[in-house]
Amino acid sequence: MTMQIKTPTDNLALRFGPFLFYPEQRLLTEDGRALSLGGRAMDMLLVLLERRGETVSKEELMKAVWPTSVVDEISVRVHIAALRRALGDSHRKELYITTLPQKGYRFSRDVTLVAAAEPPAGPRKCNLPALLSTTEGREVEIDKVANLLTQRRLLTITGPGGIGKTTVAIRAAQRLKDFFSDGIHFLDLACLDSNDDLSQSLCELLRVEKSTLPGHLAKQHMLLVLDNCEHLVSESALLAESLLGSADNLTIVATSREPFRADGESVMHLGPLPYPVASDVLTAQEAQGYAAVRLFVYRCQSRLPDFVLNDDNVADICAICRRLDGLPLALELAAVHIDVLGLRGIAMQLEEGVKVLSQGKRTAMKRHQTLQAALDWSYGMLEACEQSCFRTLSILNGSFSLEQALELLDALDCGSRSRARLLEAVTQLVTKSLVEVERGREEVRYRLLDTTRSYALDKLKQRELAEG
Ligand SMILES: Nc1ncnc2c1ncn2[C@@H]1O[C@H](COP(=O)(O)OP(=O)(O)OP(=O)(O)O)[C@@H](O)[C@H]1O
Numbered sequence: 435m436t437m438q439i440k441t442p443t444d445n446l447a448l449r450f451g452p453f454l455f456y457p458e459q460r461l462l463t464e465d466g467r468a469l470s471l472g473g474r475a476m477d478m479l480l481v482l483l484e485r486r487g488e489t490v491s492k493e494e495l496m497k498a499v500w501p502t503s504v505v506d507e508i509s510v511r512v513h514i515a516a517l518r519r520a521l522g523d524s525h526r527k528e529l530y531i532t533t534l535p536q537k538g539y540r541f542s543r544d545v546t547l548v549a550a551a552e553p554p555a556g557p558r559k560c561n562l563p564a565l566l567s568t569t570e571g572r573e574v575e576i577d578k579v580a581n582l583l584t585q586r587r588l589l590t591i592t593g594p595g596g597i598g599k600t601t602v603a604i605r606a607a608q609r610l611k612d613f614f615s616d617g618i619h620f621l622d623l624a625c626l627d628s629n630d631d632l633s634q635s636l637c638e639l640l641r642v643e644k645s646t647l648p649g650h651l652a653k654q655h656m657l658l659v660l661d662n663c664e665h666l667v668s669e670s671a672l673l674a675e676s677l678l679g680s681a682d683n684l685t686i687v688a689t690s691r692e693p694f695r696a697d698g699e700s701v702m703h704l705g706p707l708p709y710p711v712a713s714d715v716l717t718a719q720e721a722q723g724y725a726a727v728r729l730f731v732y733r734c735q736s737r738l739p740d741f742v743l744n745d746d747n748v749a750d751i752c753a754i755c756r757r758l759d760g761l762p763l764a765l766e767l768a769a770v771h772i773d774v775l776g777l778r779g780i781a782m783q784l785e786e787g788v789k790v791l792s793q794g795k796r797t798a799m800k801r802h803q804t805l806q807a808a809l810d811w812s813y814g815m816l817e818a819c820e821q822s823c824f825r826t827l828s829i830l831n832g833s834f835s836l837e838q839a840l841e842l843l844d845a846l847d848c849g850s851r852s853r854a855r856l857l858e859a860v861t862q863l864v865t866k867s868l869v870e871v872e873r874g875r876e877e878v879r880y881r882l883l884d885t886t887r888s889y890a891l892d893k894l895k896q897r898e899l900a901e902g
């Protein structure tokens with residue numbers, strides 16, 4: 435039998451064992467104590483409770499919980515696991531949630547409908563994703579972001595693909611759980627395609643109708659995390675401006691490979707993790723002081739538990755970190771090969787280019803499974819003139835001045851584009867985090883990260899081949 439518990443006027447709770455579930459508030463308590471559980475897991479619990487005793491297939495759960503986006507089965511498994519943990523199913527004989535192999539899940543215990551007393555104050559709402567690995571370094575950046583978010587209302591964290599923008603945003607937001615009284619809401623834009631998707635997903639996240647969104651937000655003291663905005667950058671900027679305009683206590687932190695250029699925006703650009711420079715001859719202990727080294731070693735240890743950093747391998751490890759510019763995603767992807775190639779093998783392969791970084795974690799996002807995919811995502815968003823300048827700049831090894839860049843571009847372009855257009859293209863490449871700015875004491879210089887440069891060089895060669 436299906437229970438009717440969806441109408442907002444129903445002041446009902448569902449009791450099972452020591453648990454009470456308040457559907458309206460999406461609140462689960464055990465013996466009167468509120469349990470902390472993500473929004474999606476709550477949604478799944480509601481579906482299972484509504485259809486208690488019946489088998490609910492994974493597809494049905496996906497459709498009910500993610501009505502507008504495509505997710506894989508792993509997401510269902512992750513949230514079911516979180517639910518089971520909250521319900522203590524792992525140390526119980528009579529399970530609340532039973533798995534029926536190949537079929538789905540069933541809520542198997544008795545449920546009674548009770549008139550709900552005032553629910554206890556729930557834990558502050560927060561749907562930040564859990565970060566499964568430790569975060570190396572970034573203390574300064576995380577502090578700075580957390581601080582800024584208590585003072586400014588719109589902050590964009592920018593930087594190249596895989597540099598750690600999402601990681602820093604999540605870590606900083608975690609620190610602010612007690613600061614925002616109406617919680618922290620995290621929206622990943624990577625799988626959204628349009629402005630409509632964006633406002634629709636935001637309404638679903640906040641569980642409000644589109645027409646009531648401004649009124650709802652006006653009363654909220656909350657942090658909204660808009661993650662991976664680069665492909666909808668103008669839409670995100672407009673949305674942020676309009677939301678902030680109507681909600682005085684709303685704060686937004688966004689991650690994007692390029693800034694929003696919105697009113698009142700603060701921008702924080704993330705650079706690579708610190709890594710030893712070529713002239714450093716370090717002991718293992720000294721190298722341990724660099725976040726890039728620690729990240730690489732830690733990731734190697736998850737492939738080879740006996741792997742240690744020592745004085746014999748420190749030089750190879752430092753060379754790999756240098757070659758990969760301390761780029762976290764690239765370091766992760768390289769470490770995957772440690773069991774097959776060993777350190778020397780990885781170092782040698784990297785000399786050949788970034789192709790070794792082509793086999794990532796199976797669970798990683800598609801655009802993170804290879805560094806190439808992460809760069810493709812950025813390259814695909816460039817205009818034709820920017821793409822051509824980007825390819826050409828790969829000829830320059832090391833740092834270069836703006837004048838050098840423009841001279842080269844002008845020469846290869848044979849004067850077909852004005853200098854102003856070329857300057858605009860270089861500016862765009864900087865804005866979109868494909869060219870890094872190095873601010874020295876004397877002059878501003880520019881540089882492509884080695885990983886980015888290999889990619890651009892590849893594109894240049896492909897183009898030359900295609901053009902004969
Ligand atoms: N400081 C760090 N310590 C450990 N791992 C890190 C760190 N920064 C990033 N990573 C890891 O590197 C990978 C890329 O990081 P992240 O997703 O935060 O980058 P991003 O800049 O948001 O990338 P994108 O531009 O593609 O969205 C992730 O797997 C993340 O776990």
Ligand SMILES: [Mg+2]
Pocket residue numbers: 599600601661662689
């Ligand atoms: Mg990201």
